[in-house]
Amino acid sequence: DAGITQSPRHKVTETGTPVTLRCHQTENHRYMYWYRQDPGHGLRLIHYSYGVKDTDKGEVSDGYSVSRSKTEDFLLTLESATSSQTSVYFCAISVGTSGGQETQYFGPGTRLLVL
Amino acid sequence: AQSVTQLDSQVPVFEEAPVELRCNYSSSVSVYLFWYVQYPNQGLQLLLKYLSGSTLVKGINGFEAEFNKSQTSFHLRKPSVHISDTAEYFCAVISRRALTFGSGTRLQVQP
Numbered sequence: 001d002a003g004i005t006q007s008p009r010h011k012v013t014e015t016g017t018p019v020t021l022r023c024h025q026t027e028n029h030r031y032m033y034w035y036r037q038d039p040g041h042g043l044r045l046i047h048y049s050y051g052v053k054d055t056d057k058g059e060v061s062d063g064y065s066v067s068r069s070k071t072e073d074f075l076l077t078l079e080s081a082t083s084s085q086t087s088v089y090f091c092a093i094s095v096g097t098s099g100g101q102e103t104q105y106f107g108p109g110t111r112l113l114v115l
Numbered sequence: 116a117q118s119v120t121q122l123d124s125q126v127p128v129f130e131e132a133p134v135e136l137r138c139n140y141s142s143s144v145s146v147y148l149f150w151y152v153q154y155p156n157q158g159l160q161l162l163l164k165y166l167s168g169s170t171l172v173k174g175i176n177g178f179e180a181e182f183n184k185s186q187t188s189f190h191l192r193k194p195s196v197h198i199s200d201t202a203e204y205f206c207a208v209i210s211r212r213a214l215t216f217g218s219g220t221r222l223q224v225q226p
Contacts, residue, residue: 042216
């Protein structure tokens with residue numbers, strides 16, 4: 001257990017509404033990530049953070065924004081939800097030494113349905 | 116850019132039989148490779164990882180993987196599977212601190 005929680009765990013929303021997903025960690029790790037999981041695609045990186053107020057885009061960042069005002073919390077916002085954003089969203093933290101040899105651990109996921 | 120290919124989307128196998136899940140990667144730099152498992156309706160759990168050293172890596176639940184640089188492969192193996200191994204397995208490579216995943220292999224263990 002890497003001390004990662006995600007909320008909510010399930011959400012149903014309507015097209016055009018804003019949605020915010022929360023990732024919370026208890027161990028003060030610097031790097032945090034948001035991925036989405038879709039059938040046939042594995043997991044794809046949306047955004048990541050390398051410190052408070054420091055974030056960068058991933059492979060599928062369009063339509064998403066993130067914020068990190070505290071080390072322990074990383075928020076993912078869908079500014080105007082669309083049906084293509086129906087997915088399972090996973091938060092992850094990075095643990096280990098520098099130089100690329102980190103290991104990522106994942107939260108339990110949030111299942112989002114956009115109607 | 117790095118990429119990962121999992122050659123089989125589904126692998127059916129009988130209980131107590133051996134299994135190999137295939138993973139190939141492309142990378143022009145040092146490679147750090149991972150296998151994750153996802154049980155139904157759960158998150159991802161780390162099975163094993165290759166960072167350096169011995170090319171044969173042992174993980175949890177009796178799984179192992181072999182890093183083969185010449186064939187750019189990192190296949191996952193288990194000599195005898197159980198019903199409880201039924202899950203989806205993901206191979207991944209890390210680049211610039213972010214993981215690139217393969218599309219996953221669903222292992223279906225039948226009695």
